[in-house]
Structure formats: structure tokens, C-alpha cells
Amino acid sequence: MERVRLIDSLRGLSLFGILLANLLIFQYGIWGKDEISYFSLSSMDAGAYKFIKIVVEGSFMPIFTFLFGYSLIKLVESLKSKNVKVKRHLVRRFIILMVFGILHSTFLWEGDILTFYGLMGFFLLMFINRKKKTLIIWGIILFVLTNAMGYGIYEETKEEKEKLSSYIVKTNDIYKNDTYSEIKYHRNNEDPLLLENEFFILFVLILAPFLTAPLFLFGMAAAKGNMFTKPHLEQKWYKVGALLLPIGIGLKSVSILLQENAWSSILLNVGAQLLSIGYIAAFSILFVSLSKSVVFRGFESVGKLSLTNYIMQTVLCTSIFYGYGLGLFGDFGMVNSIILGLVIFALQCVCSTLYLKKFNRGPLEYILRMGTNFSWNGSVKKKRPFLKKSKKVEIENTPVL
Template sequence: MKTTGAVAANGGGGLLTDNEAKSGSRVTLVDAIRGFCLFGILQANMLIFQYGLIGTEFFALFQATALDQKAYNWLEVLVAGSFLPIFMFLYGYSLVKLRNGLLAKGRKPWRSLVRRFVLLLMIGGLHSYFFWDGDILFLYGLISFGLLLFIRCKPRTLFIWATSMMLLLGGLDLLGNLIESPDDQPKEDRLKQEEYVKRSIPVFQTGSYNEIVQFRDKEDPLDMDDFELAAVAILSPVMLLPMFLFGMAAAGTALFRHPQRERRKYLLWGLVFGSIGGALKFFSVFSIFGVKLAGSSIIGGPMLAMGYLFLAALLLSSLRPASIVLRAFQAVGKLSMSNYLMQTFICTTLFYGYGFGWFGKLGVVPGILLGLLIYALLAAASDLWLRKLPFAGPFEYILRAGTYWSISGKMKPKEIVKQETPPNLLF
């Protein structure tokens, strides 16, 4: 993998000048953090690949062991809901970098950004319908249009908006849980969901590709009516917005551009956010003196994500540029979209009936080990790809070609300026 002199001199983080920061130049440390996050996303998604969207709530139907249940509980604390928020943060961060890069090349950013968002919607829709219902690309594309309303805001304004929204959403969720416990779910709804899981097992284990696509298209695991579906479609982007805004705010500051100077900050914030977020998530999964804070994961998940984010920045910026670990994470991060989609193609082939049919058979702990193996293979393949073709992966090329309206996938400046490597916008 090629690195710039600045990166090589600064532990892979890259020490950027003010002009580079304004132009949207790539922050290599962010690539490495993004690659680290893809590992966590894969481990969280392994549960969905193995059991479906709600199958883990009915472990008894899969003959799960006590070890499976314990491993699942700890994945809920340490992984689920605490890596996707990092991706949201990095997406917001990279969105601002991309806009700055377009402005620095003398281009108006709006058309380029809208084209990119439309491509995300298209790729996400195809991915969701034809392969896997855990897709996030479509949602990213949808939220992106809302982010345009904030893209000119100052970092302080973005931080205030994000903090206020997160506290409001967390408070509303906590209030809802005080009024009505999640354990009070109507038995009728619970039985419908259980019946769905029972029907899904033979389809995903032995069904053909067409049978699985048709089942996913026609069956609703949550059994929601049109009004409920519309409410989810409207509220979901709003609930996810704060982490995107935090990332946009960070891009307007010097965060991650001078890792050698910021290590104490990474350590302090990592420990503070990680401890508070981890405690909140722990109490949302495990009962303490018979009390479980069901709604605390709404705030706990993003807070633990911020802890992971800063601790990852601390550790990755401490590694030598030639470190295999750093290179692996950077390679996966630079090809983030291609790797995300490859995870789907590999895992659906392993677990669905048109492939190996392992759905519901492997177990949680073996699934964790399998996730490690898949990630290692993807990291090795990504590093090899970047050695041969350092520009972009196949899906990154599609996004860049559409964004810059260029067959080469490279931005064409309106005026003669020093060429910079286009920033890698997550997905």
C-alpha cells in the first residue's frame, strides 16, 4: 500500500497542513479506524446471518446452548449497536471532507453530492432486495439528503444539535420504558414473531435463491401495519442523525489530523466514554438486583462507540507505518463499501440454502471465530488489491465515477491546482 511522506512520518495518522485540511485531503488514520469498525460490524451481523433479524429472541428454536446465550449477551454489550454508530460518525466526518475537496477543486459540491446519495440509494435498494435485509446503504443514502441541511453549520452548532437530539431521544425512550416495559409485549405479537422464525428456518436452510428472496419480500418479521412501517421509515433517520452530526462537527476541527499531539485526548475521552457507555449497555442486558435498564442502550450504544473510536485512534496511531495490523485495517477501510458488500456475499453463501445451508446450525462462538477468519481473508485481499490497483475497489469506483461524473473516477478540477487524493467517503 502506498502512503504519503506525511503518513509515514506520523505513525499512519498523517500530519496535515491547514491547506490540506481545507482541501479535503485524506486523513489516513480515519481509514484505519473505519477498517477496525468493519470488523465489529461483521461480528454484529454474523448473528443476523445465522439467525435472521429476530431469531436470537427465540434461541430455543435453534437448540442453542447455554454458551451460545452467554456469548450472545456479551456481544449485545460489547458489539451490537456500538460499531455502526462509529461508521455514522466517520460518514459525517468524510462527508465534510468530500465537500471541502470539491470546493478546493473549484467545483460546486451539491450536484456531486446528490449524485452520490442517489447511487447509495440504488445500490442499497438492490443489496437489500436481492441479497440481505440487514442493509444500511439505503438508509445512509436517505439520511444524507438531510445532512445537507447541516453541512454549512459551524462545529459548535453541529455539536449542540447532536447532543440535544441524543438526550431527547434517550429521554423519550427511557420514559417509554418506564410507562411500558418491553417485557409487556402482547403475547399475540410474540407468538406471531415466533411463528415467523419457525417458518424462516427451513426456507433459509434449504431454500433456493428465488425461494429465499420471495420469502424475505413477502414475510414481515415484525408484523407491522402500514402506519407502523411509515412511522419507522420517518423516525429511523431522525434517531440515527446525532452520530452523523458529531462526525461532521469533528471534521470542522483538527481531530484525527495530528494524532501525535492528541494521544492524551484519545486516552481520556476513550476511557470516559467507554466506561459510561459500557456500564449503560451492561445494565440494559443484565439484571442487577432484579432491575434492568432497558432503554439505557439508546445512549449507551453511541457512548461506547465513541469510547471505541478514541481508543482505536490511540492504538492505531501508535503503530509503525509498516505494521501489518495497521496496513490491514487501512486496506479494509479504504475499500469499505466493497468489503461491506463482500461480507454479505460470503456469509449468505455460507448460511443460506443455495450455498452451504449453515443457517441456525453453527452457533454463536463458532460464528465469532468464522467472522475473524472472513475478516482476515478480506483484509489480505484488500491489501493485495491496493498494491496492484491503489485507486479504489470496484464499488468505490462506481461511487466516485458517479460523484465526479468521470469515467476515470477522478475529480476534474475547474482550475489548475495541486492534485490531492480524493477522500474516501464511507460507502
């Protein structure tokens, strides 16, 4: 099945935003990024930090989520056209994603998303054969319900606050100065809350799939409606979607200005998702006119190698910030990290474009394809349609003219 260029380009855009957001974790830690008072930021860096929190963080991962749902349906359609067992292929794919994620989080970095996407794939299996209208209705219902319930604020005890504070300080020292093995041990064995907070574990295992499901389902619905295949004919819808940009930014800005409470968390989540849809629409408008430009070709190339580029971002950034590399953890600054994100992504655009001139897919994409299709060359093993015996006899007895 032919690739959808706009979808590949949007996947590249999402990876750019994810990189900028993840740079908060790379240089401050997964817990330290939201406790920025532990780090001495200049006024310029403080402004850059708020910019990333409002404009970037939480609004590019939903784009990737939307595209995951879209690509899932396109994969299902491709597998069905080859007359193979769809769910068997998908189960293998999700398991391999989980394996990639576990290896990624264990040996490289704690901010992995691949494990969750693999697990989420199993949840989405119940929706792959639903109609577009059904997917949209379920997406809206889950979006309204999860936000109407609110998220509340978990009140940490004094002991938990002290433990978190101690953990952030210790992480800052270990990640900045220690060896790979010491950093790996700290990451995998000294998490301050996950293993002890039963509420948090319950939230992740039960509620998280429902909180993230709307964008998955909307992406699946878009694929069933063949959206983004003819961008020049869909511009009016893109223009409507682009109106969500200022709304999303406004809601996220208000949520950050409010004192942390249930309302601020709701506004933040709603604003983040609306902003992500606005980004998709605005980018699609630009794509119609600029799809042949070098910049958009770069986005497309990165998107085609999304899995490999995602892991490479981790390799590069941990080498820059961690002690076994340049050891800049906590000291690099937000303005510099934005510049670094631009440089890394630009390099990925160039390298991905050059790579695709000689190869059709990236190394990790090839492994994923091999496992999904259970074949050494990565191709789908087509099954011949079963020919009933009665029809076979009828054909054999038909006179040849």
C-alpha cells in the first residue's frame, strides 16, 4: 500500500516536538523537570522553560498518538488485502514494540513511550473493525468522560516530599558525574514513587489507556475516512482545525498561571489535545503549498524512519547530558536546549534523506517489519484463497473451447 506523504511528514513534525519536550527530561530528569526550582535558571531560561511547557510539552505526543491510530488502520487494510490473519500480525508487532520499549528504558533512558504504545495496541484491537462513526463517537465519549471526572491533586505526605527532594538531588549528581553502570542502576532501582505508590500504579495500568484513547481513535477514524491522502481537497477542514491553535495555547497558558488544582490539570489536558489537533491542521495547510520544499522533505524523511530516529535522539542526548558523555546534566540551560533540539533534528533530516536514497526503511523499522510479518525479508506471506472442492470439480469439468 502506497505511503501517505503528509502522514510521514506529520510523524516527522511530532518527533521534532517530542525531542524538544524530552530535552526537559534529558537535562533535568523525569521528576526534576516539573520541580524546576531545584535548578538555577536565568530569567531567559525561565521564559524558555514556560514556552516549552505551553507550546510544546504534551501537545506533540498526541500527534504521534493520532498517527499511531491512523497507521494501525492502514496496516490492517494492507494485511486484509493480502488475505492474512490480521490480529496475529498485529499481536507480534505490539509485542516487539514492547520489547523495544523495555530495552530502551532499561539500558538507555527512563522516558520511553514504546512500551506503552505496545500495550495500547492490545487495547485498540477491539476497535479495528469498527466503523468511522463509531470510532468518533467513542473518542468523544472518552474525551468528555475523562476530563469531566477531573484528575485531582494527589497530596504528597511530608515524608514523600522529602524523599522526592532527596531523589532529585541525588539524580542530579549521579546523572552528571557517574558512569553508565551507576546511572543505569539508579534509573532502574531507585525510583522514589512508582514502586511504593499504589494509587499511581493503579492510575497508569487502568486509567491511562482511557485518557489517551481519544486521539488513537480519532486517528483510526481519519484513516477509515482516507483523510490526508488528498490534502489539496481537504484545505477547508484544515482551516477549521487550525482555529484550535489559539484556543489550545490559551487553555494551557491559563492552566500554568493557575495554582495547581483539579481545574488546572483539566485545562492543561484539554488544551494540550486541542493544540495538537491545531498543529496537525496548520501543518497540513503548509504542506499543500510547500510539500516539495527541502524542509518538508526533511520532515517526511524523518517520519519514514521514526522508530530509528526516536531511539537515536535518546543515544545522542544521553551522551550529551549524562556523566559517561559530556556531563551537562542540569547545567545546559533551556535556551541552549532549544537550539540543541533544532540542530539535532536538522541533522536527522539530512541523514534520513541521504539514508533513504539507498535504503527503503531504517534498521529498527526493518526488525519491526520482520517480526510483524514473521519473515526474514520483512515481506508479508500471502495466502492463496481457499478453493472449495465442489467449485474445483466444476472447473475441471468445464469444456475447454
